[in-house]
Every structure is written in structure tokens, then in C-alpha cells.
Amino acid sequence: MAKSKFEYVRDFEADDTCLPHCWVVVRLDGRNFHRFAEKHSFAKPNDSRALQLMTKCAQTVMEELEDIVIAYGQSDEYSFVFRRKSNWFKRRASKFMTLVASQFASSYVFYWRDYFADQPLLYPPGFDGRVVLYPSNQTLKDYLSWRQADCHINNLYNTVFWALIQQSGLTPVQAQERLKVDEVRTQEVRLPAEMEGERMTVTRTRARPVPLYCDLIGDAFWKEHPDILSGDN
Ligand code: DGT
Ligand code: MG
Ligand code: MG
Ligand code: MG
Ligand code: MG
Numbered sequence: 001m002a003k004s005k006f007e008y009v010r011d012f013e014a015d016d017t018c019l020p021h022c023w024v025v026v027r028l029d030g031r032n033f034h035r036f037a038e039k040h041s042f043a044k045p046n047d048s049r050a051l052q053l054m055t056k057c058a059q060t061v062m063e064e065l066e067d068i069v070i071a072y073g074q075s076d077e078y079s080f081v082f083r084r085k086s087n088w089f090k091r092r093a094s095k096f097m098t099l100v101a102s103q104f105a106s107s108y109v110f111y112w113r114d115y116f117a118d119q120p121l122l123y124p125p126g127f128d129g130r131v132v133l134y135p136s137n138q139t140l141k142d143y144l145s146w147r148q149a150d151c152h153i154n155n156l157y158n159t160v161f162w163a164l165i166q167q168s169g170l171t172p173v174q175a176q177e178r179l180k181v182d183e184v185r186t187q188e189v190r191l192p193a194e195m196e197g198e199r200m201t202v203t204r205t206r207a208r209p210v211p212l213y214c215d216l217i218g219d220a221f222w223k224e225h226p227d228i229l230s231g232d233n
Pocket of ligand 2: 029
């Protein structure tokens, strides 16, 4: 029974319910962080303060929001995986995405000073968000592997790019020229062992989410943590 003659406008709201039984992934990415990193003097290629702040924000998101079983981050992005059976906000994609993005962005500002004591925050950063559904454990694992491989490829490129400039004295254009061939060679990522010591972060939840720095592409991580993909999630 409508409470007023205006109630009908509710019907204009689009249905964005996430398909049942799928893993719901929300991926955030910093808006124009190329500029943000420049303005805030991020170390090149990797600024550990920035990475740690991102992870702190991800931990906050996992603590404040419901049903996130794992989060993975690199560079200016973070992916959050909601349990398959989550019925939080009736699985509305817009609720998941906006709550993750706003909680993450406010945390980024709130905790900034804890990580950048000597660098004032010069303007308010923003994060875009998207929702992607994965229908099986394998597609979810492949999604996370895809992000980790992206991290590896970018790190390989950026590390050598900045070494050519900072250590070998090349100009950015010369460094780019030198790396054109190498870039093609680094397309395939096979051995997780090769990735040791790189910039990648995994957070998972039980009572309190803990940051892990490890490989997601191989089976070892998933064997050690069978509960993440278990039938109860
Ligand atoms: P977007 O996402 O389309 O709004 O634009 P961007 O500029 O955020 O582009 P994206 O997300 O593809 O690339 C991330 C940028 O953030 C990239 O230009 C490098 C920068 N960035 C991320 N982490 C670091 C870091 O630790 N150190 C430095 N120097 N830069 C970083
Ligand atoms: Mg982008
Ligand atoms: Mg970005
Ligand atoms: Mg990015
Ligand atoms: Mg309300």
C-alpha cells in the first residue's frame, strides 16, 4: 500500500542486484594518481608510505564493512572480494561499490598523516570503483592472478625505467626507447618465485584483517588458506 501518491517514483530506481552465488569484486583505483604521486613527492617507482596507507585503508574497509573475505592491492588500486553468499544490502552493486569507495577515500585522508608525517595532503584524492562478478572459484583466482601479474609487469618496467634514469643518467625518452623491446618480453608471468620482494599486498579477514605480502598465482596460498574459498563463503 503506497503511503503517498509520490511513492511510485521508487519504481524508477534501476535494479542492480548482483547475480546470486557469484563472488562480488569491487575494485577501486585512485583518480589521476599520476598527478597525485607527483604533487606529493611519492618515491619512484614505489613509495612504501603510499602502499602502507593503501593497506591501512583496506584494513579499515574490511573492518567496517560486512562480508569481505579477501582484499588485494597494488599501486593506486585495491580489490575487495565479498563472499558468494553475502546478502548485504540485498546484493545491490551500487551499495557495495559506493560504500567501499567512500570508506576507503575517507580513510585515506583520515590516516594520511600517520604515513606522511612530513608531507601535507595538498588536495582531496578520489577513487573510482567498479563491480565485477565471478561465477566460480577458478575465475576469481584468475582475476586475482591477473592483478598480481599486472603488478609484476608494471614493477619490472618501472624499476628498470627509473634505474636507467637515476643510475645510468638516461632521459625519460631514452629510457622509454631502451625498454620498448623488453616490454614485449615481459608479457608472460610464469614463476611466482620470480616475484619475491615485489610490491604486492594481500589482506584477509577473520576477526582482524592482516596484511600479507605473498604470491596469489600459485596454488600454495590457496592451499594454506582453504577457508577463503570454502563453501561457507
Ligand atoms: P586514472 O586511474 O585513469 O584516473 O589515472 P592514474 O594516473 O591514476 O593512472 P593509473 O591508475 O593507471 O596509474 C597509477 C598511477 O599512480 C601511475 O601513474 C603511477 C602512480 N603511482 C602509484 N603508486 C606509486 C608509487 O608508489 N610511486 C609513484 N611515484 N607513483 C605511483
Ligand atoms: Mg586507470
Ligand atoms: Mg589511478
Ligand atoms: Mg591504477
Ligand atoms: Mg540512509
